[in-house]
Amino acid sequence: MNKFNLFSQALFSALILLSALQAIAQVKPYSFSHLPEVKETKFRNDTIRITTFGAKNDGVTLNTKSINDAITASHKKGGGVVLVPAGLWVTGPVVLQSNVNLHLQKNALLQFTKDFSQYKLLKGDWEGIPQMRNQSPVSTTDAENIAITGSGIIDGNGDAWRMVKKDKLTESQWNRLLASGGTVIEAKKMWYPSVQSAKGSLLKNAGALSPDKTPEFYASIKDFLRPNLVVLNNCKRVLLEGVTFQNSPAWNLHPLMCEDLIVRNVYAKNPWYAANGDGIDIESCKNVLVEGSTFDVGDDGICIKSGRDAEGRKRGLPTKNVIIRNSTVYHAHGGVVIGSEMSGGANSIFIYDCSFIGTDIGLRFKTTRGRGGVVEAIYAKDIVMKDIIGEAILFDMYYAAQDPIALKGENRDAPKVVKYPVTEETPVFRDFHISNVVCDGARKAVFIRGLPELNISDIYLDNMVIQAREGVEIQEAKNVQQKNVRVILTGDKK
Structure with a gap:
């Protein structure tokens, strides 16, 4: 073989190798080795007790002024810990301030009053759009280095509102x-x-x-x-740790446009019938860590959002660089959810070592026409599910603001498939990587329903064992790759 032929063969082999590498790069395999970094809070070693400002744990006294005065005093001194001792403390709205850690001792119950006159009407945000709302029980705006920690309970008295x-x-x-x-x-x-x-x-x-x-x-x-229980708006370096947040009027925890947020070992709890009783809604935030936490609520468990429709696109802030790990979701419409208000987009979401037990849906990705927004680079692995009422994994671009499971006697028709022009209002779902999933019981293993004008694309499902009554259904999607996916049909047993 002459030198020219050798060179041609080498060049051909190099081109083949380059083509293969490009194909591998397009698959974008999992990468949990370079997770986002989230900055921690740090507080002065100085403690102020709310009792110093006259707070009483008799279950009757309204302690709004005492608690807020303690927070203000700590803030003015450069920050530190505001301590809520054990006992039942009735209060109106509490406003956090920079460099303050509101710490609830074990057996401390911060009970928000059901006297609605204590909550001012303020311009706020509701499901991704600006709205008038009652002041949230716990809130702050533009604060830095703040925390709610301890072993106590914050109760929003949601039954009075819902x-x-x-x-x-x-x-x-x-x-x-x-x-x-x-x-x-x-x-x-x-x-x-x-x-x-x-x-x-x-x-x-x-x-x-x-x-x-x-x-x-x-x-x-x-x-x-109705207000959300905890609203943190445009804050930096936030820590929620150890506390039980329960009985919220609407959403439980709502960080909005925050940066460097850590949610660690919290318990978010709502009745199963709680309308809009989400566990946590992370909206237009970046650099977020949720770990070691438990959610048992009336709506979505752990939810990623970024604004609704034109308002969300105008804001233009995706939720990105999010780690969700070592957490459990019990009753909820979905375990980990993206949408439906995701008009600002979402990307670089890492979910692993999580359990969903008795949720309506396991991994739930939802949107609808009008939203716009791009959801991509979503990674989930090492997920355990049990007794999922609906789908173990669901992608749906026809979300209709309904509970995922129809109630008794409720009829739902499949949406009529009509092709529309692609505009800025057309949502995009692409580049999802899901692996190492074991599910013991679901109605359907996987359901993927895209739009005819813009299909869901590039979904990679790998290493799964799902026991379900129905298998995998795919509509209006392309490049859906399944590797080592085992679906065990259970008939009516599960």
Whole structure:
């Protein structure tokens, strides 16, 4: 063989190797070796007790001023710990301040009042869009180096705020609820805690900010404008550790546009019937670590969001660089969820060593036309699931703001497939990597439903054993790769 032929053969081999490497690069294999770094909080060694400012743990005294005065005093001294000792402390809204760690001792119960007059109406955010809301029980804006830590409980008194669907309760539970007061809208099969709350539910976008809405209008539906329990807006270096957050009026934990957020060993708890009772909604945040935590709630467990529709696209802040590990989700609409308000996008999300037990869906990725936004570079591995009511893994671009599991007697028709033009309102799902999943019991193993105008693409499923009544269903998707995926059909046993 002459030198030219040798050179040609070598060049051909090099081109083949380059092509193979390019193909491997397109697959984008898992990479958990370079996880995002999240900066930690650090506080002065100085402690102020709320009792110093007159707080009383008699279960009657309203301690709002005492607690907030203690936080302000600590902040002015350069920060430190504000200590909530053991006992029952009734309070109105608490506002955190920079460099302050609100620490709840074991057996400390911070109980938020059900006197709605203590919560001001403020411009806030509701499900990804600006709205008028009641002041959150715990909140802050533009703070740095803040924390809520300890072994105590923060209770949002959510039962005083929330509506309840009749079909989610037994007959005895429903009758007890009716006997407690409130009002019912029969057509909606829904109980409301007050006439104001019911009135607001009948209005479209009742809390939306609009020049033609007067303060008197918002006041007339105040009870309907439920706050999230903890709202941290545009904060840097945040730590939530050890505390139980429970009984929230709406979402439990809502970090919004935060950077360097650590959620460690918390317990987020809500009744199974809690409307909008999400565990944590991480919205338009970057550099986030959720670890060692437990969620048992009435809506999505651990949720990634980034704003809704035009408002979310205008904000343009994706949720990115998120680690979710060593955590358990019990009752919830989804274990780890992305969407549906993801119009600013989401990327570089790492989920591993998690368990979902009894959730409606395991891994849940949802959106709909109008959202826009790009969700990509999502990695999940080493996931254990048991007794999943619906799908173990679900991708759905036809989300319709409904519970994932139809209630008894509720009929749902499949959406009509119509192809629309691709615009900025068209959402994008691509580049998902899911491996090492074991699921003992689900209705369906995997469900993927994209849009005809823009398919879901590049989904890599690897090393799975899923016991389910139904197998894998794929609609309007491309480059879905399955390797070592074993589905064990169980008939009606599971």
